[in-house]
Every structure is written in C-alpha cells, then in structure tokens.
Amino acid sequence: MISNLGKLGLNLRTTLIAVSWIPVALTFNENVCYVAKIEGKSMRPTLNPSDKTHTDWVLMWKWGAKNPANLRHNDVVLFKSPSDPQRVYCKRIKGVQYDTIQTRHPYPRAIVTIPRSHIWTEGDNAFHSTDSNEFGPVSTGLVLGKAVAIVWPPSRWNSSLNQSVGRGDLSIKGSAI
Amino acid sequence: MKGTVGLWLRTGSLALRSFCLVHVINSHFYEFTETRGESMLPTLAAINDYVHASKKYRNGKDCQIGDCIVAVKPTDPYQRVCKRITGMPGDYILIDPSAKEGDDIDGQAFNSYIRVPMGHVWVTGDNLSQSLDSRTYNSLPMGLIKGKIIAANDFNKPIWHDGALFGFRSIENSYSDEF
Numbered sequence: 128m129i130s131n132l133g134k135l136g137l138n139l140r141t142t143l144i145a146v147s148w149i150p151v152a153l154t155f156n157e158n159v160c161y162v163a164k165i166e167g168k169s170m171r172p173t174l175n176p177s178d179k180t181h182t183d184w185v186l187m188w189k190w191g192a193k194n195p196a197n198l199r200h201n202d203v204v205l206f207k208s209p210s211d212p213q214r215v216y217c218k219r220i221k222g223v224q225y226d227t228i229q230t231r232h233p234y235p236r237a238i239v240t241i242p243r244s245h246i247w248t249e250g251d252n253a254f255h256s257t258d259s260n261e262f263g264p265v266s267t268g269l270v271l272g273k274a275v276a277i278v279w280p281p282s283r284w285n286s287s288l289n290q291s292v293g294r295g296d297l298s299i300k301g302s303a304i
Numbered sequence: 305m306k307g308t309v310g311l312w313l314r315t316g317s318l319a320l321r322s323f324c325l326v327h328v329i330n331s332h333f334y335e336f337t338e339t340r341g342e343s344m345l346p347t348l349a350a351i352n353d354y355v356h357a358s359k360k361y362r363n364g365k366d367c368q369i370g371d372c373i374v375a376v377k378p379t380d381p382y383q384r385v386c387k388r389i390t391g392m393p394g395d396y397i398l399i400d401p402s403a404k405e406g407d408d409i410d411g412q413a414f415n416s417y418i419r420v421p422m423g424h425v426w427v428t429g430d431n432l433s434q435s436l437d438s439r440t441y442n443s444l445p446m447g448l449i450k451g452k453i454i455a456a457n458d459f460n461k462p463i464w465h466d467g468a469l470f471g472f473r474s475i476e477n478s479y480s481d482e483f
Contacts, residue, residue, distance in 0.1 A: 147325075150321065150328040154324040157331070193381035195381075208447070209423060209447065210421060210422045211422070212363035212445070212446040212447035244380055244381060245378075266376075268377070268447075268448045
C-alpha cells in the first residue's frame, strides 16, 4: 500500500515536471524555430515542385525575422496574410524598405516605392500566386519567419531555396525614375 | 563542487520555465503593461498609465468598431501602439475629419474617402491632434493586433480614491450610432 502511494507520487511528480516544460517548448516554437508545411503551388518550382509526389516541410527561423535589417532580397518568408490574419503565405522577398519596384497586373500602379519596414513579396510561380501585386507591400510585423531549408521529405534535403527566384530583379535604380 | 553545479542547473531550469510560462501567458491570455504618449488622451494618461490587455482578441478576432486595441506599429515591428478602431473591413472612411476644404499634403487630399480592405481595420487615437495613426500609415492589417484593452490603472492617482485602486477603470467601447 505504502509503496503504491510512493509510486503514484513519483508518477505525479514526473508528469508535473513534464508539464512545466510545455511553455518552454511553445516559446521556442513561437520565437526561435518551427517546422512548417507548405501548401499550394505558388512557390513552384522551388517548393512543392509537383502535384503528385509529396508536400514539402520547411525549417522556419523566427528569431529576429521581423527586423527589416534581417530581411534581404530573394529570402523565402512565411507571413500572415494582410487580408486574412488566419492564413499564412509563403513567398519570396522581391523588395525591401525604400526600394522602388516594378509591379505587375493586378497592382493598380506600374511602379511602387516600399514604405519603411515593409517588404514586397511574390511567389516564384507568378501565374498561380496571390502576392503583393494583390495586397501591396507587407509590414514586417506580419512576418512569422524565414524558410531556411527543406527538412522533409529526405529526397529534397539537397534542394536549394534559391534555384529559381521568380521574376528576377525588379528594382528600379535611382536614376531611372 | 558537484553540488554547486547542480544547484546552478536547477535554478537555471526553474528560471527558464518560469520565464517561458510568463511569456506564454503574456502573448496568449493576458498582459499588464505600461503605455506612453499623448495619442490616447483623455482615455489613457500620457505617462504612468498601465493597461490590462486581453489576448483573446489577437489577430483582430471578435474586435468591433469602438474597441481599444494594442497593435504592432506597421512601420516599426518593435514598437507597439494603442489606438481605437474607427473603421471595420468594407467601411468607407473619411481620411481626416479635421482636414479643411482644399488641404493638400504631398498631393493627397485628406478630405477624401477610402474603403478599408478585407482583413484590415482603420485605427485612430482619441487625441486626433497628437496621434500618428491610420491617417498616416493607412489601414492596419488585423494580423498586427495583439490584444484588446479592457481596463487600465493610473498610477498618477493615489492608492485608494473614489472607490478605485490606483485609478482603476474599465475601458469601454465608445462607439455610438447616431442614426
């Protein structure tokens, strides 16, 4: 009887210790890194290259990802959709703050200057992508993280995230304006 | 020697777990934090005013016109702003009610109207003359909303005054439909 009670106490203690580490795991996943599943074909051929085979999972680096100084051209980022906070988009950065960018249809203006702490994002697969050409520059406060590598499936471990960079260089240099 | 290392490890792990627990509560449930600045006068004082924010409303969930919210500033992800929602998605907004006929700043007429896009809200400070808000940085994406302010404590007030501890008052939705 006494040994049973002792065993129960030990189990309870182990459970409590395990539970006390849950916030640590949550904080780590929300602020440092996280593995995210990529859905849709907007980043083809970089991510999800074909319909049939598989879905890519990427390692997301979150620490400092909201800082405009850490976001560079051609980085792949995941961010909350400006038009629906529940949706997450994965796109490539085609312009950083203060850049002047050539847009494409359906954006209402041909040339746009990116405001402070905003980025211009586009999918590599320009014809199947809902991106900044629809919703305009994105505040870096909405960025959740940078995609740094493909972690699953293993056959994709060697694929580079920069093998295709969408529309190329969109920036308009100062003299051209 | 071994005992000292063990003690440091135990203390460190306890500190880490406590810090993360507080962080999770602050970002998902409730936060008590200081606000600064004149933009929300007279609702919130310029200094020494602390607000109770409910994180249930983050990402603009269940937010309504007239609610006071805490949000990340669209032009600086490391600054937070406290404003009142004055326009919901789809509403037509007069950009600046204080602009006079013919005002023209940088080629933009401020006495014009704009439609708030889907997933965005229009936010303004209660003190329109001292507030940097949607009139400058346009509609705010709901994804930047961190929480709704439900109450505030003013530490400029004495501990107990008029039946309120440190000037405690709840922050109400100020919206009134005139029609």
